[in-house]
Amino acid sequence: MTLPVLSKENIQLNQKVETKENAIKMTGELLVARGYVQPSYIDKMLEREELTSTYMGNFVAIPHGTEEGKQSVNESGIAIIQVPEGVEFGTGNVVKLLIGIAGKEDEHLDILSQIAIVCSEEENVEKIVAATSAEEILELFEGVN
Template sequence: MREDLLDPRAVLLHERAPDREAAIRRCGRALVEVGAVAEPYVAAMLERERSVSTYVGEGVAIPHGTNASKDDILRDALCFIRFPDGVDWDGEQVTVCVGIAAREGGHVPLLAALAEILLDPGRARTLREATEVAQVMKELTL
């Protein structure tokens, strides 16, 4: 995956969230904070989740906005948020959220690249257990 997609400031490894909505809001805020999206994108991420769960398995969710929110994306980017205590995701336990902001169909190759990484048990475990930003940067930008 391209290195410029993941700003180290958007890698947060010791977050807590009381529920799925708060976890998605935290992902959205991380993307806002690094200048990747405008504030309305956060609401679009919540709207997406209400229509289709972004849980993908193995304790990972990949929240992203709706097609209608593309104008709120300033640049393609990812955030990586780790919730060590887990978050209930409609009955599943999520410990990692990878938020995506991508314009013009860019989310499809991003999702494919993330799936490839997350389907590798060793790399997925490294990400779920990461305690250093450098570990995440290495795994997601190989």
């Protein structure tokens, strides 16, 4: 059975996280728990962050693994973690929305472009950060599959 790329079980609301490393681990652990990736993918997500920040602006970070990390991906998926109080991703960069992605082959590029479309509008990001249910967030990502 194929997992949906995004479902309400992949969304965590009102999380508190102290550090960017913990934020990335939390995002990776959700991908692991849902069966999208093997635990080794989390190390590749942390490695990616050391190479180049996954902070995208607009209070959004998109943690994902390195190229070698693809070997640890079982299925393409997205994990969304809402951090209303924010977590610092480098000097002055506050993240309130973590979108962890795992993509098989080149599927991550399609997933990234869909996320970029939704998150390029500040209004959408504000709605996601203020959402009180996973369903509200799912509606904004309806086109992502």
